[in-house]
Amino acid sequence: MERNRSAPATDSTGRIPPVYRAVMAAAGPIVRWWGRLEVVGLHHLPRSGATIVAANHDSAWDPVVIAFAARRHRQIQALAKSSLWKNPLLRRVLDGMGQIPVRRGQADTDALDAAVRCLSASGCLGIFPEGSRSQGRQLRARSGVGRLAEAVPQARIVCAAVSGTVDIAGFPRRPRLKVTFFEPTPSSPSESALELAARLTAELRAVAPVAAGRRS
DSSP states (O other), X not given: XXXXXXXXXXXXXXXXXXXXXXXXXXXXIIXXXXXOOEEEOGGGSOSSSOEEEEEOOSSTTHHHHHHHHHTTTXXXXXXXXXXGGGXXXXXXXXXXXXXXXXXXXXXXXXXXXXXXXXXXXXXXXXXXXXXXXXXXSOOOOOTHHHHHHHHSTTOEXXXXXXXXXGGXXXXXXXXXXXXXXXXXXXXXXXXXXXXXXXXXXXXHHHHSOOOOSOOO
């Protein structure tokens, strides 16, 4: 069982950790040059304060591309599948970036507690309401993002619709990456955690439909 021992989103001086900066620098040539990244609506992403970034998920590249798109405003401390921590080198990178391991298919209270701590400390947390990569299928939303919104009601929710990531490995054809940040429609007091997750997923997929191309 993986424990959430991830590093804080920023160090004691508020600076972004060196590992996070290094990963963003390494991703730059792939995302910005090869991927021809276009970023829309970055002004919707707050520069400070508790923020939940909800995104669609079609490719393993999605977290990196979204983080790169947001880098001038925020560091995103994302929830990621715990199996990634089995690789010792990758584990050090993920911990250094402040990422949070989550066990899929079960109620992971450790991950939820770590996510709440991130938001309570005015952090920026990334989450995929669909829970896993679509792999060309329409997936149902999971309640995690709604439960976080309930636990930290002061957190702002921003959507990040990402497209083109399934084509990153399609050499020699270059992909066209795009990340669109936008604010979701306001929720109602009676909306449940699952209903919120379903609404966010629908709004994300209205901007970035499920991709059925080459998957990375």
